[in-house]
Amino acid sequence: MAANLQGNPIISSVWHPKDAEEARRIKLQWGEQAVFTAGGTLLRTQWESGIADAPAHLIDLNSVDEMHELTEGQSGEWLIGAMTTLSKCRRHVMLQSKLPLIAEAMRSIAAPSIRNLATIGGNIASVVGDSLPALLVYDAILHWYDGQTTARQPLYEWLETAALHSGWKDRLLLRVELPKMSVAPESKPFAVYQKIGRREAFTPSVVTIALTGSLNADGRWKDIRIAAGGGQTVPRRLEAAEAELNDKAADAHSLSAVYNGILAAFEPKGDAFASADYRRKTAANIVVSELWSAAKRLADER
C-alpha cells in the first residue's frame, strides 16, 4: 500500500464502476482497503481532520446510473437513488409537495456548494446525518445490494445497530424508498422539521426534530410521529412520547405528557458545546411549541 511522508496511507486507485454489480465486486476484491465514495464531502472532512485515514482504493459511485434515479412508484411510493444530491432533493417539486420534510431537511444541511455534491446516500451512511429524522417519520426503507440480491430494510432497524457493527459497509445502498403517506379521514395533517444549531445557518446540529401527524374533527391527535437526533446522536423515533398524544385531546394535559415523554425517551449525546440535558430539553420544547402552533392553526382553519 502506498503511504505519504507521515506514514499514512494514500489513495493509490480511484475506481469508476459502471453498475452496482461492478462496484460491489471491487469492494469484495479490496475489502477494508476500499471505500465507496459518493459526493466525498464527509469523507474528505474525515481524512483532513484525522478521524479516518484515506483508503488505498476509492470506489466512485458517480457512474452507476440507477443510483441517480428519483421516481414515483406504482403504489405512490417515492424511490430516491442514493446518489441523488441534497440540492436535487431540495428542489424537486413533487417531493416538496408530497414529502415536504425531505426538502426542508436538505435545506438545513451545510451550504449550497456542498449540497450540490453531497448525496442522500452519503448522508444516511454517515449514521448521524440531519436528513435522518425526516426520513424516519416517513418510514423510510433502505435498499441494500450485496452483489447478488437487493434487500429492503427499514431505516429505523438499520439505525439501531449501524453505529455498533460496521458489517453493512460491505454492502451498497442503492436507494431509499418512502412509502405513500395516508391521512386519517376527517383529519388535517401537519409536518414540521426543525434543526437547532449554534448559529442560524451553516452550522452543525445541536438538535434535529421531525414531527408529522394530524388533528381530527374532535380535536384529537392522530398518527403522531416524532423523530429526534442532532450532533453525534444516532436519530430515532420516540414512540413512547408519540403514545402520549395519539387519540388524546389537543390540550395542555397531552402537551405536558409528551414533554415529559420526550425527556424520558430521548437519549442525546452531549459534547463540550451542549450537554445531553440541554439537548433533551431543547427537543421537548421544540415539539411542544410546534404542536401548540399546529393545534391553534388547524383549529382556526376549521
Ligand SMILES: Cc1cc2nc3c(=O)[nH]c(=O)nc-3n(C[C@H](O)[C@H](O)[C@H](O)COP(=O)(O)OP(=O)(O)OC[C@H]3O[C@@H](n4cnc5c(N)ncnc54)[C@H](O)[C@@H]3O)c2cc1C
Ligand atoms: C462544511 C461541511 C458542512 C456540513 N454540514 C452538514 C450538516 O449540516 N448536516 C449533515 O448532516 N451533514 C453535514 N456535512 C456532512 C456531509 O456533507 C453530509 O453528510 C453529506 O450528505 C454526505 O454525503 P456525501 O455524498 O458527500 O458522502 P461521502 O463523503 O461520499 O460518503 C460518506 C460515507 O457514506 C458512505 N457511502 C456513501 N454513499 C454510499 C452508498 N451508496 N452505499 C454505501 N455507503 C455509502 C461512504 O463510504 C462514507 O463512509 C457537512 C460537511 C461539510 C464538509
